[in-house]
Amino acid sequence: MTPAAAAIAERLAAVRATIPARVRLIAVTKTFSAEVVRAAYEAGLRDFGENRVQEAIAKQAELSDLSGMTWHLIGRLQSNKSRKALEHFQWIHSIDSLKLAERLNLQAAELDLRPSCCLQLKLRPDPNKGGLTLAELQRDLSDYAQMQHLNITGLMAIPPQGLEPDETQAVFIQTQEIAKMINQMAFPHLKISQLSLGMSADYPLAIAAGSTMIRLGTLLFGQRQRRTGAQN
Numbered sequence: 001m002t003p004a005a006a007a008i009a010e011r012l013a014a015v016r017a018t019i020p021a022r023v024r025l026i027a028v029t030k031t032f033s034a035e036v037v038r039a040a041y042e043a044g045l046r047d048f049g050e051n052r053v054q055e056a057i058a059k060q061a062e063l064s065d066l067s068g069m070t071w072h073l074i075g076r077l078q079s080n081k082s083r084k085a086l087e088h089f090q091w092i093h094s095i096d097s098l099k100l101a102e103r104l105n106l107q108a109a110e111l112d113l114r115p116s117c118c119l120q121l122k123l124r125p126d127p128n129k130g131g132l133t134l135a136e137l138q139r140d141l142s143d144y145a146q147m148q149h150l151n152i153t154g155l156m157a158i159p160p161q162g163l164e165p166d167e168t169q170a171v172f173i174q175t176q177e178i179a180k181m182i183n184q185m186a187f188p189h190l191k192i193s194q195l196s197l198g199m200s201a202d203y204p205l206a207i208a209a210g211s212t213m214i215r216l217g218t219l220l221f222g223q224r225q226r227r228t229g230a231q232n
């Protein structure tokens with residue numbers, strides 16, 4: 001193992017020791033180089049989260065010799081990048097409008113794909129984040145349930161920064177309750193079995209609230225450099 005991979009493996013082991021085996025750990029590699037992703041792969045990670053489509057495509061091109069990776073899109077998806085997102089990610093965690101879902105559903109049909117998806121919820125006001133309000137979700141749920149080319153199987157939520165732990169916990173628990181509410185409605189094509197909840201600073205709270213997928217960047221790779229320049 002390279003020294004970089006050994007360092008990641010050590011951090012990974014420390015995290016794994018604190019989480020149940022059922023929880024899927026997504027390594028968030030945004031802003032880090034393809035070489036860091038390669039080291040993470042060597043350390044045993046297979047699920048990778050990126051928030052920008054172009055950045056992920058560039059890394060995937062450099063890592064084409066590796067197999068068995070699952071790529072998760074966790075950032076806001078602009079509609080003009082939806083087709084590329086379908087071609088390069090197996091999971092899309094960030095469906096934040098019916099319009100986006102409809103577009104993805106059509107394009108997935110054209111591409112003969114059926115990606116796994118999460119509906120992203122915004123349960124507290126947050127100018128920095130996308131997501132469906134509870135009212136929007138309830139209004140459009142039966143439409144999401146008709147999307148045969150999207151495997152909508154999860155809910156994702158990100159509490160606003162700066163909340164107290166009990167407020168963060170409340171967001172996670174509310175997400176879990178919304179999943180139950182959806183499942184009680186018994187739509188044939190819409191069953192929520194996945195909760196994409198928890199980042200480096202709050203993942204223990206998320207796991208306590210039933211998270212099945214945690215998205216960890218800083219804890220595995222250290223602080224990110226601040227971004228400069230254009231989006232995506």
Ligand SMILES: *Cc1c(COP(=O)(O)O)cnc(C)c1O
Binds near residue numbers: 215218
């Ligand atoms: C950056 C990011 C993460 C990882 O955040 P850390 O605090 O570094 O673990 C998780 N989820 C989303 C949606 C992100 O954009």
